[in-house]
Amino acid sequence: MQAGTALIAGAGIGGLTAALALADRGWQVTLVERRTGFSEVGAGLQLSPNASRILVDLGLGPALRRAAAEPSRVAIRALRSGRTIGEVELGPALRGRFGAPYLVIHRADLQTILLDAVRSRQNVRLLMGRTATGVTQDSSEARVALLSASGAKEMVGADVVVAADGVWSKLRRAAGDSRLPSYKGFAAWRATLPAEAAPPGLPAQETGLWLGPQGHVVHYAIAGGRLLNIVVVEARPEPVEGWAAPGDRPALLETFADAAAPLRALLAQPSEWLLWSLFDLTAGHMAKGRLALLGDAAHPVLPFLAQGAALAIEDAAVLARTLSEAPDAAAALRAYEAQRLPRARKIQRAARQNGLAYHAPSPLAFLRDRIIGALGATGMVDRHAWIYGWRP
Ligand SMILES: Cc1cc2nc3c(=O)[nH]c(=O)nc-3n(C[C@H](O)[C@H](O)[C@H](O)COP(=O)(O)OP(=O)(O)OC[C@H]3O[C@@H](n4cnc5c(N)ncnc54)[C@H](O)[C@@H]3O)c2cc1C
Numbered sequence: 001m002q003a004g005t006a007l008i009a010g011a012g013i014g015g016l017t018a019a020l021a022l023a024d025r026g027w028q029v030t031l032v033e034r035r036t037g038f039s040e041v042g043a044g045l046q047l048s049p050n051a052s053r054i055l056v057d058l059g060l061g062p063a064l065r066r067a068a069a070e071p072s073r074v075a076i077r078a079l080r081s082g083r084t085i086g087e088v089e090l091g092p093a094l095r096g097r098f099g100a101p102y103l104v105i106h107r108a109d110l111q112t113i114l115l116d117a118v119r120s121r122q123n124v125r126l127l128m129g130r131t132a133t134g135v136t137q138d139s140s141e142a143r144v145a146l147l148s149a150s151g152a153k154e155m156v157g158a159d160v161v162v163a164a165d166g167v168w169s170k171l172r173r174a175a176g177d178s179r180l181p182s183y184k185g186f187a188a189w190r191a192t193l194p195a196e197a198a199p200p201g202l203p204a205q206e207t208g209l210w211l212g213p214q215g216h217v218v219h220y221a222i223a224g225g226r227l228l229n230i231v232v233v234e235a236r237p238e239p240v241e242g243w244a245a246p247g248d249r250p251a252l253l254e255t256f257a258d259a260a261a262p263l264r265a266l267l268a269q270p271s272e273w274l275l276w277s278l279f280d281l282t283a284g285h286m287a288k289g290r291l292a293l294l295g296d297a298a299h300p301v302l303p304f305l306a307q308g309a310a311l312a313i314e315d316a317a318v319l320a321r322t323l324s325e326a327p328d329a330a331a332a333l334r335a336y337e338a339q340r341l342p343r344a345r346k347i348q349r350a351a352r353q354n355g356l357a358y359h360a361p362s363p364l365a366f367l368r369d370r371i372i373g374a375l376g377a378t379g380m381v382d383r384h385a386w387i388y389g390w391r392p
């Protein structure tokens with residue numbers, strides 16, 4: 001179809017990427033964000049080649065190279081003993097194999113890169129401080145109800161509406177899905193610390209992954225190597241509220257009191273931790289008429305495979321392509337859903353399975369460790385070639 005008008009609700013990684021991808025195909029985009037400013041809270045993000053390739057194709061390669069790092073490998077260790085279980089090859093070898101790098105980046109840096117690019121496009125209008133509260137549609141257009149921070153209401157029409165409003169999407173219901181995400185019994189603790197504060201023996205140019213029955217820990221350098229990003233996933237019967245609840249540092253240290261010495265020393269460093277409960281919802285619908293769901297709004301992914309943002313970026317690329325290739329909006333969004341649903345569900349399943357393997361109790365953990373060791377650094381990549389080698 002000819003480029004028309006699109007309203008995107010939510011300027012997270014998915015919404016920002018969709019705005020860029022559509023703008024570059026000539027669409028007039030209105031990007032609506034509920035927050036009044038962009039203060040991205042903490043934490044880093046791993047960007048596997050399936051996602052970095054799309055960002056590079058959108059012209060963001062030079063900016064990514066400045067802000068992101070390319071770790072040489074993932075070193076996998078046993079959380080309690082510190083014993084090396086195995087490794088995953090990253091770095092130039094992975095880049096050569098998949099034609100795009102495996103990067104780690106501060107969320108705030110990625111958001112700034114995307115936002116700068118969005119702001120440089122004449123055909124994107126960014127509206128901050130507006131919450132999308134509902135969508136209606138007929139055969140000629142879709143209309144989104146917006147509520148401003150001051151309470152003002154407004155209706156905006158567009159040829160296509162993209163709900164990129166995150167895991168607690170308000171617009172999911174308008175696509176015929178009134179289910180709510182369910183808590184999966186895990187919370188993620190997040191902290192950053194200056195790289196020089198990291199204990200010796202944990203090289204900043206590699207990603208560390210520590211596996212134990214009570215949870216797992218991932219750490220990698222962000223912000224050009226200046227900061228170390230740490231994520232601790234811990235079993236927790238009840239969810240905590242919100243995205244950034246303050247974490248109780250002594251409780252965390254007690255949970256991991258039996259961790260290997262370098263890991264204990266690492267976890268003792270940050271003075272502040274933020275907690276984030278992990279929710280899951282198997283992808284249901286991704287389109288209805290002129291409305292498309294994108295990113296976590298469509299398919300939140302447990303962070304055990306580092307694919308949530310990557311899937312959102314993939315969605316954006318496929319959406320822009322189907323909208324330019326199909327004869328009309330409804331046909332384009334049907335094609336979008338047909339292409340995205342199977343992959344989203346497969347990745348959601350793979351992330352859940354990874355979680356089971358990461359937190360396996362003995363003697364399953366013994367078997368897991370044997371398999372990881374036997375696969376070796378490239379064998380571990382082969383397992384995920386279907387993820388990393390994907391192209392829009
Ligand atoms: C601990 C942890 C680690 C992770 N690590 C990785 C990783 O390494 N790699 C990876 O690929 N993924 C990772 N993820 C997943 C990733 O963070 C998410 O999948 C990704 O951020 C989803 O992007 P999104 O744009 O769909 O949603 P969000 O980032 O949630 O953005 C939604 C946006 O919509 C706005 N919004 C919400 N409601 C409305 C409304 N009604 N109207 C207007 N605006 C609205 C919000 O303010 C927000 O800006 C991780 C997740 C967790 C929890």
